[in-house]
Amino acid sequence: xxxxxTHKLYRPARTPVHSLPPHCKIAAVLAFVxxxxxxxxxxxxxxxxxxxLIAAAAAAARIPAAFLLxxxxxxxxxxAFALLMPFVVPGEPVAHLLGLPLSGPGLWGAWNxxxxxxxxxxxxxVLASTTELRSLLLxxxxxxxxxxxxxxxxxxxRYGDVVTxxxxxxxxxxxxxxxxxxxxxxxxxxxxxxxxxxxxxxxRGERVHLAMVSRGYTGTMPVTDDAPATxxxxxxxxxxxxxxxxxxxxxxxxx
Amino acid sequence: MHVPDGFINAPVSAATAxxxxxxxxxSLRGARRELDDKAAPLAGLVxxxxxxVQMLNxxxxxxxxxxxxxxxxxxxxxxxxxxxxxxxxxxxMQGVLFADGGLTALGVNIxxxxxxxxxxxxxxxxxxxxxxxxxxxxxxxxxxxxxxVSVPAAAAAFTLIYALGGTTDVPVGQVFTAMVGVHVLxxxxxxxxxxxxVSAVAAVRPDLVHGARDLMRPLELRRVRPANAxxxxxxxxxSSVPGSPAASSRRDGDQAPRRGPAVPGSLSEDRHRxxxxxxxxxxxxxxxxxRRSVARLWMxxxxxxxxxxGGLSYYASTSPDGLEKVAHDKGIDSxxxxxxxxxxxxxxxxxxxxxxxxxxxxxxxxIGVGATLAAGTGxxxxxxxxxxxxxxxxxxxxxxx
Numbered sequence: 282x283x284x285x286x287t288h289k290l291y292r293p294a295r296t297p298v299h300s301l302p303p304h305c306k307i308a309a310v311l312a313f314v315x316x317x318x319x320x321x322x323x324x325x326x327x328x329x330x331x332x333x334l335i336a337a338a339a340a341a342a343r344i345p346a347a348f349l350l351x352x353x354x355x356x357x358x359x360x361a362f363a364l365l366m367p368f369v370v371p372g373e374p375v376a377h378l379l380g381l382p383l384s385g386p387g388l389w390g391a392w393n394x395x396x397x398x399x400x401x402x403x404x405x406x407v408l409a410s411t412t413e414l415r416s417l418l419l420x421x422x423x424x425x426x427x428x429x430x431x432x433x434x435x436x437x438x439r440y441g442d443v444v445t446x447x448x449x450x451x452x453x454x455x456x457x458x459x460x461x462x463x464x465x466x467x468x469x470x471x472x473x474x475x476x477x478x479x480x481x482x483x484x485r486g487e488r489v490h491l492a493m494v495s496r497g498y499t500g501t502m503p504v505t506d507d508a509p510a511t512x513x514x515x516x517x518x519x520x521x522x523x524x525x526x527x528x529x530x531x532x533x534x535x536x
Numbered sequence: 537m538h539v540p541d542g543f544i545n546a547p548v549s550a551a552t553a554x555x556x557x558x559x560x561x562x563s564l565r566g567a568r569r570e571l572d573d574k575a576a577p578l579a580g581l582v583x584x585x586x587x588x589v590q591m592l593n594x595x596x597x598x599x600x601x602x603x604x605x606x607x608x609x610x611x612x613x614x615x616x617x618x619x620x621x622x623x624x625x626x627x628x629m630q631g632v633l634f635a636d637g638g639l640t641a642l643g644v645n646i647x648x649x650x651x652x653x654x655x656x657x658x659x660x661x662x663x664x665x666x667x668x669x670x671x672x673x674x675x676x677x678x679x680x681x682x683x684x685v686s687v688p689a690a691a692a693a694f695t696l697i698y699a700l701g702g703t704t705d706v707p708v709g710q711v712f713t714a715m716v717g718v719h720v721l722x723x724x725x726x727x728x729x730x731x732x733x734v735s736a737v738a739a740v741r742p743d744l745v746h747g748a749r750d751l752m753r754p755l756e757l758r759r760v761r762p763a764n765a766x767x768x769x770x771x772x773x774x775s776s777v778p779g780s781p782a783a784s785s786r787r788d789g790d791q792a793p794r795r796g797p798a799v800p801g802s803l804s805e806d807r808h809r810x811x812x813x814x815x816x817x818x819x820x821x822x823x824x825x826x827r828r829s830v831a832r833l834w835m836x837x838x839x840x841x842x843x844x845x846g847g848l849s850y851y852a853s854t855s856p857d858g859l860e861k862v863a864h865d866k867g868i869d870s871x872x873x874x875x876x877x878x879x880x881x882x883x884x885x886x887x888x889x890x891x892x893x894x895x896x897x898x899x900x901x902x903i904g905v906g907a908t909l910a911a912g913t914g915x916x917x918x919x920x921x922x923x924x925x926x927x928x929x930x931x932x933x934x935x936x937x
Contacts, residue, residue: 311640440584486582
């Protein structure tokens with residue numbers, strides 16, 4: 282708690298990317314990912330250009346390459362799925378690997394998922410590592426996400442650490458009494474812990490609500506900082522998706 | 537099952553995003569109705585709970601472990617609308633913060649994991665909870681079935697989305713078989729965990745299980761007048777709460793003079809709290825349960841204890857339990873003094889001169905239960921006799937005055 286409400290992904294720095302208003306960044310990343318998804322998969326060079334664009338954005342935000350690559354690991358389950366595709370998709374075999382035929386459409390499908398998925402994850406990582414949680418939520422609210430949803434999300438973020446800590450304390454309590462969960466037989470104990478965690482979270486929610494009501498909460502949060510983005514900032518943020526759009530259009534005309 | 541970008545094509549992604557947005561909008565209205573202005577903090581905390589409980593690992597076997605997905609649990613515990621909101625917020629944050637699930641696939645993910653699981657689970661749960669007998673067993677069974685079906689249903693929904701807009705033409709039949717097959721297994725684990733968790737919550741705070749709110753009587757604050765405590769037979773307390781088990785009402789009587797009437801304190805602290813047999817100031821009064829006679833309860837208890845001690849310890853693991861194991865692992869027990877009774881015929885829960893280890897354990901269990909029972913009953917009768925005498929003396933003194 283002493284570290285403030287920052288998440289592990291955020292990398293504090295003073296770069297032009299960090300100082301952009303959050304809603305510009307969210308809109309830019311979303312537009313970029315949509316453009317990437319809409320690109321035909323046969324335009325292989327286009328994806329290389331997208332990767333260059335993302336790398337440029339990451340460099341402008343001074344995100345180390347190692348950090349970015351480590352965060353890409355989250356994709357692994359679907360990479361496994363993608364690697365299976367050439368074997369299960371029916372189609373003309375174009376190559377053989379260890380005696381197994383690799384089908385052409387399957388290879389294209391695997392490439393498609395891998396390339397687009399990786400670019401999407403990389404774009405999200407750049408967004409998350411340059412934007413603080415609070416401003417991320419503020420950005421979502423300015424993009425007209427329903428205020429109640431933003432409030433729920435902000436409560437989840439705010440109390441996520443508290444609830445996780447509570448779970449950690451319960452685990453330490455279990456372990457200090459000699460309990461180690463080894464198999465299905467011990468699910469009862471873990472489920473009771475989960476039940477207790479739910480009751481504690483719910484009761485904390487009630488207490489938080491009462492505390493808020495006693496401070497004048499009526500169902501909406503006051504807007505404390507409402508600084509709209511300037512045209513320059515929008516233009517600056519739009520360079521990434523506009524460049525991507527140019528690549529995408531070229532891709533469609535060439536293939 | 538978080539779908540990344542590029543897995544589903546752009547038009548279908550947009551369509552599912554629209555479906556997800558509509559469902560979230562409906563849920564926002566519904567959640568306001570379910571929780572009014574408490575919606576934000578409560579749904580937020582429940583979302584944090586779902587997020588945390590997804591990190592709780594349930595070991596399956598040989599180093600593998602699974603975790604809860606939480607759709608069915610959220611639907612049963614907080615209701616379908618709030619459940620959809622919580623899961624959607626968790627998915628949104630996972631997508632934006634942890635890049636788990638693509639941004640363009642957010643609609644697919646919310647439709648699939650947030651809406652389908654929650655709605656299917658809640659529907660099945662409501663139907664079953666009406667059909668099954670009331671009480672915790674029915675509730676647990678209904679949650680089991682709801683969670684069991686909800687996970688393969690999500691897999692089937694994913695297959696449908698994939699058939700509409702998959703970017704690779706894997707034959708739909710194959711995708712369906714693979715997805716549903718795997719997810720039936722996952723659903724089994726999910727069902728066990730969800731049922732156990734719902735049952736644990738229902739035992740302590742049945743008023744918090746939203747899906748059974750109208751079926752379970754709310755816990756009520758019960759106050760026992762101190763005067764009743766001196767009635768020797770506990771009849772006064774039992775009559776003030778008809779139908780409660782005799783044993784618990786007697787305990788109420790014992791504690792009443794010390795605790796006094798419940799003080800209305802802070803709102804959340806004294807509300808319907810029942811922390812087990814000791815926190816007897818608010819006990820669920822099960823009006824439907826017939827009052828059992830003490831003798832029958834006693835007989836059943838003895839039978840259960842004998843079965844557990846004799847039968848189950850026959851099969852029980854011979855490895856040392858919690859504290860013994862820690863002591864053994866850490867070498868604490870190397871200096872352990874031998875117990876004074878180690879030469880007794882029942883030392884280490886084994887009967888001397890009985891060769892078969894398991895049979896011997898079972899026999900020792902039975903004898904142990906018998907001895908404990910005799911000692912416990914003796915203490916109980918002595919105490920009751922004493923209290924009867926004290927009460928009688930007090931009554932005769934007050935009559936003399």
